Amino acid sequence: MSNFWQKVTRKEDPKVYQSKDKHLLQVLEVKDFLALGVGTIVSTSIFTLPGVVAAQHAGPAVALSFLAAAVVAALVAFAYAEMSSTMPFAGSAYSWINVVFGEGFGWIAGWALLAEYFIAVAFVGSGLSANLRGLLTPLGIKLPDQLANTLGTNGGWFDLLAIVAMLIVSFILSRGASEAARVENILVILKVFAILVFLVVGVTAVKSQNYVPFIPKHRLNPDGTSFGGWQGIYAGVSSIFLSYVGFDSIASNAAEAKNPSKTMPRGILGSLVIAVTLFVAVALVLVGMFKYSNYANNAEPVGWALRTAGHPIVATVVQTIAVVGMFTALIGMMLAGSRLLYSFGRDGMLPKWLGVLNKNNLPNHALLFLTTIAVVIGAVLPFVTLSQLISAGTLIAFMFVSLGIYRLRPREGKDLPQPGFKMPWYPVMPALAFLGALAVFMGLDKQAKIYSLVWFIIGILIYVFYGMQHSDLTKQQKDEQ
Template sequence: MLDQGAPPQNSGQTAAQASPGIGARLMRRKPVERLVEEGGQGEGGSLRRTLGLWQLTMISIGATLGTGIFVVLGEAVPKAGPAVTLSFVIAGLTALFSALSYAELAGTIPVSGSSYSYAYATMGELIAWICGWCLVLEYGVSVAAVAVGWGEYLNELLDGTIGVTIPAALSAPPGDGGVFNLPALIVVLLAMAFLMGGARESARANTVMVIVKIAALVLFCAIGVQGFRSGNYENFMPLGMAGVSAAGATLFFSYIGFDAASTAGEEAKNAQRDLPRAIMLSLVIVTALYVLVAAVAVGAKPWKNFTDSEAALAQIMRDVTGQTFWGTLLAFCAVIAIASVVLTVLYGQTRILFAMSRDGLVPKVFSKVHPKTKTPRTNTLIVSLFCGVLAAAIPLGQLADATSIGTLFAFALVNVAVVVLRRTKPDMPRTFRVPLSPVLPALGFGFCLWMMGSLSAVTWVVFGVWMAAGLVFYFLYGYRRSRLAPSEK
């Protein structure tokens, strides 16, 4: 028999030989306590806590409200017909289940990394990296897609006020009849300028833009209902449930952003109390407005007359009133409103990369904090330039679906994370708890997979290529530079 107390035969065994294998390294988790302790700390300084419940709610509404209504509605109606209202409800329910999980985790782990950090604490580094990589796709590509829609409404505004429009060569990307989408690049650079000034200043600007946005949608409903025709709803579901599902998957793009408040976890004054409230409140407000506006839009215009024009609401206003003034006014409000989406989603993207950089998975430059503004300025500059060029060169439809699949994947992981954390840290203080867990998180997970399955094969190919590129980057860079990696001597 072996002596259980005897020392190992190879007393010269190296630390490298005793280190965990690749499987254990890929599954290494970052303790929740460490995540919270490091909150706000970046390369060369820390973020500043300046945001209250009002600002956090406005960030979530700013990042969400307007994207689907102002930009994607004209693309979704031909897929579902009048049942597009049902598509909004389905997309909203999918978002709601995930929002409940986000609310619990945001109150428990109030850090900048959002679902990336939640996955790191519950499922290990490789899953966290995949989630973070999906968020880079979600936020970065969403900024570009929304910026493209902003250019459409800018042309509507210019045409209605001074009778000129930006030439197609400079207002549309290649593949959509243009060469370079200059307005899309401009709005991203304007958002970058606000973010450079600081989180508080950006939040103030966003609040003003959100108020304009809500006023614009209420105005549309008040005028659009005058052209309401019940006959437009006679054949409610002309393309069947498959059309409703396909439109729902596309419209899920319009709910992207409610999780933006969770990326502000390290700049919130009382993150554990305010983050769950901001997430849920913003989603309720956004869903109610989406369904109302979609119902009025389809009632005022036969669904077969909708086109994939990004300025669908302004066209309906003109058709109902017979005047260009109201459509021009809506276009003006949309220019302001969509700019707030660009601003807040761009903010979320920079904070995700901030957290990943702090963990060593992406270069340190992304977590470098400016000493005066207490913001990751270099990070903001790099991300803005990347998103601006993307917006100027890629057609909107492809961007929207690519964003949806990355978001749905990340949301699915959040629903898993909330169940795992309940099992591994059952006694951890929680300011919000998902009711009927694990049933509701399981439903959220299932809805996300169902909607991912509704997306086109081309979107899945793009997603697969993106994931493959992310894994290559992780194994070449993040795997060895991770702050959880064992030190090599």
């Protein structure tokens, strides 16, 4: 048993990661990380969640749910900024936890994030497909049910548009991070423009009575969840938090950053500030235009609100740009997910093939594997019930990173470099970040917790029977004996 524990807690030398990642091209700047972060965080959810959460949980106080979720995300983002500034390695939380806590804990954190990327890529691909079909149908363009729905859903075989969207993004990423960043930057500007158009037009239809009462009286929904009161705001936080998990996609690409000690903190914290501002503004305008109950079971509240307020052309323009903008979330998630898989292969935790770089120093084997799995999940298998697993896995990784600051700080300036950014109010803030992430996790529904438990059992089995046996640290120990 002691031998097993020694293997779980053996730590990777940070110099080894520096050596392994040195072939990755350092081409990404602050503007690229801001676009990557905003593009991933401000995805499909900004056009749907404010209305859905207002109707189901918080009423007009949905803006407070977004702010509370943002506070927790910001606390964790400070920890991410210090970690990525000190250890600009591919793989984000997986690589960091490997260095500060040990191989087994690093694997758990990385495995948690892998659930986020597999499911999020499929989730966004399917959402993009549904919205694009919604725009094409009025034009008389309609795919047959077999090619428009996932296997077993409404006579579907596979979701063709989801497959095409993921393959297009995979091709762009296979050309390199700088190529992807150029596309991302343009699409993010378009998407932010669409949101600003909605805000400018929507604010003209705002009626003050729709904000009263701002925090409705508490009651239980038929499904047992809370509506109204502070309980409803809290229930809204857990539903909304998945919107903010995208800043991890920035950290996963730290090995490809120019001057990472400054670039990474600015990219992580800057993108979060922009995203929070946009989310809160959209939420306030949306519930001000019409009473929150109008958004119940409404899959496209922004488009509906604009059309109902007498702006059908603006609604079409905003929704069209929103569909194009969904590619930004796909780019961010697939870029980060492929770098995480590369890190697993790099360290021998999964087959070494995943950690191989091509002649242009790109981890395209990992990208191919991620694309294949995401296509299967997003185009063939129904996965709507798995959406909260995105938040569950990420929150577990967030808790590890928050606590990791306590192990990191004593090593800075010794075997690790002094970071360009330090988490303020140490040692209080790391504890607050951990408790905040734990509180959001506890607010997730029972199904999400069960799915995450199953995912972790699978991950632990893979680690015990493959990763622990084949990791580079195991081979290194054998060579030393």
